[in-house]
Amino acid sequence: MATTSPRLWRQTPYLLWLASDTGKGLAATLFSFAVPLLALVITGDPAKAGIIAAVGTVARLLATLAGGVLADRHRRIVMMTLGAALSALAAGAFTALALAGGIDFLTLLLFEIVLAGVGGLFSPAGEAALKDIVPEQMIGRAQAANQGRDAALQLAGGPIGGMLLAAGGWLIGAAMMIGSAVSAVTAWILGRRVGWRRPDASQERADAASALPANALRELREGVSWLFRRPDLSTGTVVATVINLGLNAGTTTMIYAVLQSGYSEAVIGWMMAGSGAAMLIGALLAPTLVPRIGAGMLMILGLLCCTAAVATGVFVESPWGVALLISGAVFLLPALNAAFSGYTMVATPTALIGRVNSVGGVLSMGAMPLSPLIAGFGLAWAGRTPTLIFSFALCAIALIMSVASRPLRSIPAEAGWAEHAKQFDSVPASTPAPTR
Structure with a gap:
């Protein structure tokens, strides 16, 4: 229990x-x-x-x-x-x-x-x-x-x-x-x-000659290489990047379209406040969900909500309908994020956790600026419906990847993370970097 x-x-x-x-x-x-x-x-x-x-x-x-x-x-x-x-x-x-x-x-x-x-x-x-x-x-x-x-x-x-x-x-x-x-x-x-x-300081190598300009790229490559040799973590990282791009492009497209329809910025503000409240409620539920539902299942359910919301957005144009869709899309995201980031932290050796987290963060942040570009140019060149269909396709790809990956979809609830991660521990970790 x-x-x-x-x-x-x-x-x-x-x-x-x-x-x-x-x-x-x-x-x-x-x-x-x-x-x-x-x-x-x-x-x-x-x-x-x-x-x-x-x-x-x-x-x-x-x-x-x-x-x-x-x-x-x-x-x-x-x-x-x-x-x-x-x-x-x-x-x-x-x-x-x-x-x-x-x-x-x-x-x-x-x-x-x-x-x-x-x-x-x-x-x-x-x-x-x-x-x-x-x-x-x-x-x-x-x-x-x-x-x-x-x-x-x-x-x-x-x-x-x-x-x-x-x-x-x-x-x-x-x-x-x-x-x-x-x-x-x-x-x-x-x-x-x-x-x-740090607790593992006694295990770290004492290479006093190490310096950031000389070794940073090699050390970063060690972290990236370790991450992408792990089918559980690498697939989850790619899925997170793709869904960030698809969901944000889709929601931005819907919001831009509402603004273009003549609604005021105040209406947009209330729409965003509604989705923020939905995410807050989801975040309050996350501590209850993460110990009880498998992380892989939470990811699939969260991606399904995102994909369904963007797909339905093709047919919904009213501001309050759009607000409801966005709220439904983001409701499970806090639990999804908590489950996958928590599993990543348990599965990753302490000596690599900084690099692994930073790579995941960069991929996630790197996708974010592309979303308004997709929405803006998509609306200008193709229109609302084709842009949303493209965004839906990205979300669907992320969902299919998560369902097709057994190492990812089978990640259990919190209590089983360490045992699940052990089956992939044959991948050698890099030599710990020195502490200064």
Whole structure:
């Protein structure tokens, strides 16, 4: 019988980790909300706002790959603390410049690069640290709780950011600084409580001559090679990338079409609030579902909901009908994400978890910017129905891949993850990287 959920909340190291990660997440949510709006207000040019977003995405993608290598080399809680402290300093500088009236296109672009780079370099260490501090049998419920936290941040981030931005752009910076400071302090307390060194430090090779420029690519290749030799994890990673692309392209197409039909931005906002509420409810249910339903089955059910919603979108054009479809599509996503990410964390050796997580994150993030391009060009060149059919085809491919892959569809519920992963452990892990 699975361990009951309440025991997770008696794990003080996890609570400290969650507080640190939540502070960091709030700061990131506020900045991602505020930057495009500030860019539009300051420059009056949507293209410049797009440039800032695109440059920030590229910076984060590149930094995340390097961050995965760093997370497997260095003491992860130290990196959590350092990354949060650097974010707090950057947010403080942003606040000071905003108060002085010094925010323009170039400074926004600079802060976007800095904060995206810091997030990419240090976030993989925070994610990997969860494996070091949470008992293996609770990883799934920890990931499910994280999904609930993320959904709450996404739902609350817009209203909070809007109120702060209306009162003054500097308040966004101040709130970011407070969130990052909370993240740094709680990460430091976590390090004091559990120790600064990783649990497997005694097994790591002591190659003092190792340096990031000389070995980063080789170490990254080791992580990628290990991941894609695992049929359970590699198929799940590809499926996640394809469904992200198909679902986001489909929902963006439906939303753009509603806007083109003459409905106001306020209607779009309420539509998104409805889907956010559905995801939050799904996230609250995830800790109950993950220990009881196989991760493979959760993935198939979640993909089926996404595929059905995009397919039905061909016939539904009213804003509230579209909102209902999007809500149905995203309802099981928190449980799906928690189950697969939790299984990945259990199945992956500690010495590789930073690189494996970063590769998955980059593939997921890399698909996201393509979705509005598919929706925008599809609507302009082909129209709503063909674009949705193309998006449906992507979702269907992901669903078929998940059903056809026995290693993926047979992943059990949380209690059986470690045993299931053992059958693929004949794949040799790379030599652990040194800790510094």
